Amino acid sequence: MVVTACDPCRRRKVRCNGQQRCQQCEHLDLRCTYTDNQQARSRKNAVRRGTLISEYKIPSTKKDLAAPASPPDLSLPLSTAYLHNLIPKYMAYVYPFNPIMTGDEIQDSIRKIDSDRDHAAFVFAFTGVTIDLTQSNIAASHVSEQVAELARRAIELRTPLLPGTRPSILRAITSVYIQMCYMSLGQHDLGFFYLREAISMVHLLRIEDKALMASLDLAERSRRRRLYWLCFIHERFMSIFHFSPATLSPHTAFPEDDPALGPWISHGWMQVIKTFLLLEPTFLSLWIGDRTQVTAVWVEQKHRELDDELWELEVSMLTDSQQADLVVTRQWMRTLLWQMAMSNCLLSSNASCPSLSLETPLRLSNQLRRFLTKISQNTIQIHGSSILNKLLEILNTIADVVIHGQQVSLEETTSRIDDIVFMKDVIFSFRNLQKVSKNILIEKMHLIRERFEHIEVSEQLEWDGSTP
Structure with a gap:
């Protein structure tokens, strides 16, 4: 029986096999050290699991991954060396949130790039997503041009689906x-x-067929279920963002634990699935359709589901990158819920449920700011357009409340504007912030400045065009 755990495992409170370089540290590429220190063992000195992983990460690996992936020169063929250099960045920033194609499978596609059009199409799509x-956070229009060109080539290279052929997981991803x-x-x-195209392939792969899935080994079965849930998550987000109906129901089963995936990816992935399950059919239909059907009872129920202390505890043990995705997503969902309550005139200044309070967006913005100041800007930006669109929805709502809300004390107004300035700076740092969204925010910043021109902090709402 193992009586002594290594320092990273002990502080993260996970099972350690006690070897010289334990299984957990080997998997996460951490420094595996053993210290006999009573103070370090105390619960009081425990740290968040995500912070611990960052603290023990081997420096050379960390340094290599920190460098952004430069866009390729597409006037030349993609070099094998360039593509292989993208794989560690993909595994660090893309795979944990899209855990379908592994690094080994990408290497196989790179080997087949000149002989198989579908593998070549995947390589172009993988390259586009990874550099994007x-x-x-890089203010360069050529990056977007490269991403557009890579997506175009991926589309053109794919072979058509003809009678007698079936889609593959490679084609779907x-x-x-x-x-x-x-x-x-x-x-x-x-x-x-293209999301609907992927969903069609998921149906053709018969991932909902229990008998077929039972005939597969655990790794393949788990991967196919992860593909299903990935499309489910993307479609739920698109349904809110695009005001389009969702077609995928929740799968009858969660992905089985796949040892090859790694415990921290599995745990984080399950939290993403459970979070998007909150966007159930009633939520979507009320968002897209007749909001006069929104009731105070329903809003209070959804608020309780979103305000889960156990969820907060579990998420606090994930990496900063996973936390950024999940925390922003929850705040975004709370904002959507508040908007629906407002649409049906259910809000009041003395509501018993926070989601029915006029002040909720302002409280959410303060909570979100406190969280975002604890993590690096890059940790936010690696989630790309998904997290950007959620932050835009949150900030637009906060700005509207400040513009149209009741006057409050100077101290409270200053605090609210300060939160808006912080959020504005985060959003304007994204390279792919679209011009329309940028102009809407700039106009709201001007309106707030005009209303509160007597407050010094409102000068920071000006935007001179120098920020990306």
Whole structure:
């Protein structure tokens, strides 16, 4: 029986096999050290699991991944060396949130790039997604041009689906990556089209067929379910963003634990699935359709589901990158819920339920700011257009409340504007912030400045065009 755990495992409170370089540290590429220190063992000195992983990460690996992936020169063929250099960045920033194609499978596609059109199409889509998510903060129009060109080549290279042929997981994830590229480029209709294409392939792969799935080994069965849930998550987001009906029901089963995936990816992925399950059919139909059917009872129920202390505890043990995705998503959902309550005139200044309070968006903005100040800007930006669109929805709502809300004390007004300034700076740092969204925010910043011109902090709402 193992009586001594290594320092990273002990502080993260996970099972350690006690070897010289334990299984957990080997998997996460951490420094595996053993210290006999009573103070370090105390619960009081425990730290968040995500922080611990960052603290023990091997420096050389961390340094290599921190460098952004430069866009390729597409006037030349993609070099094998360039593509292989993208794989570690993909595994760090793309795979944890799209855990379908592994690094080994990408290497196989790179080997087949000249002999198989579908593998070549996947390589272009993989390249586009990876450089897009690792260059979200670089103010360079050529990055967007490169992403658009890579998506175009991926589309043109794919072989058609003809009678007697079946789609593959490779083809389905290629469509998902093309969708992600077009969402980043602001081509939302095309994003919707290629997501629906991926969903059609999911149906043709018969992932809902229990007998077929039972005939597969655990790794393949789990991967196919992850593909299903990935499309489910993307479609739920698109349904809110694009005001389009959702076609995928929740799968009858969660993905089985796949040892090859790694515990921190599995745990984070399950939290994403559970979070998007909150966007159930009633939520979507009320958002898209007749909001006069929104009731105070329903809003209070959804608020309780979103205000889950156990969820907060579990998420606090994830990496900063996973936390950024999940925390912003929850705040975004709370904002959507508040908007629906407001649409049906259910809000009041003394409501017992926070989601029925006029002040809720302001409280959410303060909470979100406190969280975002604890993590790096890059940790936010690697989530690309998904997290950007959620932040835009949140900030637009906060700005509207400040513009049209009742006058409050100077101290409270200053605090609210300060939160808006902070959120504005975060959003304007994204390379792929679309011109229309930017102009809407700039106009709201001007309105707030005009209303509160007597407050010094409102000068920070000015935007001179120098920020990306």
